[in-house]
Amino acid sequence: MSTQESIGVFDSGYGGLTILKEIVRRLPDYDYIYLGDNARAPYGSRSFEVVYEYTREAVHKLFEKGCRLVILACNTASAKALRSIQQEDLPRWDPTRRVLGVIRPSIEALENYSLNGHVGILATRGTVASESYPLEVEKLYGKEKFHITQLACPMWVPLVENNELDGEGAVYFVQKYMQELWKTDPRIDTIVLGCTHYPLLRPLIERFVPAGVKIIGQGQIVADSLADYLQRHREMDACLSKEGGRTYLTSEKTELFDRMAELFLGEKITSQRIFMC
Ligand code: DGL
Numbered sequence: 314m315s316t317q318e319s320i321g322v323f324d325s326g327y328g329g330l331t332i333l334k335e336i337v338r339r340l341p342d343y344d345y346i347y348l349g350d351n352a353r354a355p356y357g358s359r360s361f362e363v364v365y366e367y368t369r370e371a372v373h374k375l376f377e378k379g380c381r382l383v384i385l386a387c388n389t390a391s392a393k394a395l396r397s398i399q400q401e402d403l404p405r406w407d408p409t410r411r412v413l414g415v416i417r418p419s420i421e422a423l424e425n426y427s428l429n430g431h432v433g434i435l436a437t438r439g440t441v442a443s444e445s446y447p448l449e450v451e452k453l454y455g456k457e458k459f460h461i462t463q464l465a466c467p468m469w470v471p472l473v474e475n476n477e478l479d480g481e482g483a484v485y486f487v488q489k490y491m492q493e494l495w496k497t498d499p500r501i502d503t504i505v506l507g508c509t510h511y512p513l514l515r516p517l518i519e520r521f522v523p524a525g526v527k528i529i530g531q532g533q534i535v536a537d538s539l540a541d542y543l544q545r546h547r548e549m550d551a552c553l554s555k556e557g558g559r560t561y562l563t564s565e566k567t568e569l570f571d572r573m574a575e576l577f578l579g580e581k582i583t584s585q586r587i588f589m590c
Contacts, residue, residue, distance in 0.1 A: 357437030
């Protein structure tokens with residue numbers, strides 16, 4: 314396969330595979346290169362500077378591999394690095410390439426879900442501290458339309474990364490954060506899984522969510538948004554190769570990545586090691 318004009322999908326670890334899975338389902342013909350920076354995950358509690366530096370390096374690697382378009386399939390990276398990469402790095406590297414995130418499409422979708430405007434955002438500490446969700450909501454809809462409650466769930470990524478999806482520990486930490494969320498705003502009618510790892514905990518999350526509350530995962534939303542982007546940007550679409558190729562890169566051991574990726578994707582894959590600085 315030609316990797317010259319692939320779509321790159323990046324996450325700190327495995328979480329972005331939940332996004333890749335839906336993108337591939339929606340747009341199966343394109344070539345994809347997934348990069349998981351597993352050696353340096355999690356990013357969720359790292360500083361702005363470090364997340365920016367790591368993400369910038371990952372995007373650069375994906376460009377070197379021939380990606381023309383990169384999706385930051387990570388809320389933390391989208392919150393802390395996307396704007397700087399778009400505004401400062403891309404114009405210097407190559408203004409014809411593109412980097413897109415997952416936060417904006419999730420916010421655009423909000424009005425299709427919430428009826429009363431009370432929305433809970435579950436995310437990493439880094440994403441919550443960046444205030445990206447409330448700020449983007451205000452930019453898009455103004456101050457009045459939505460009442461946003463953010464909650465950091467720092468124990469959830471380690472649970473997912475360690476495949477602890479339904480044991481006692483997982484039940485405890487899912488129930489704990491959900492109770493906290495409803496204590497803060499009992500009127501919430503929609504929650505956003507604002508971290509790409511969280512969809513794996515969804516069956517458990519659903520057990521602690523009151524009936525009628527909608528849960529938004531980002532995979533399908535990002536996939537639809539990418540399809541729409543490629544429709545609107547025919548010049549980009551024309552550059553992308555469509556041979557159905559899939560390449561998986563990890564900065565950690567490939568054996569572990571392959572085992573975990575099977576859990577996220579529901580199929581066997583073979584990854585390659587990539588060395589980050
Ligand atoms: N998957 C990343 C996100 O969506 C978080 C994982 C991490 O903390 O590295 O925010």
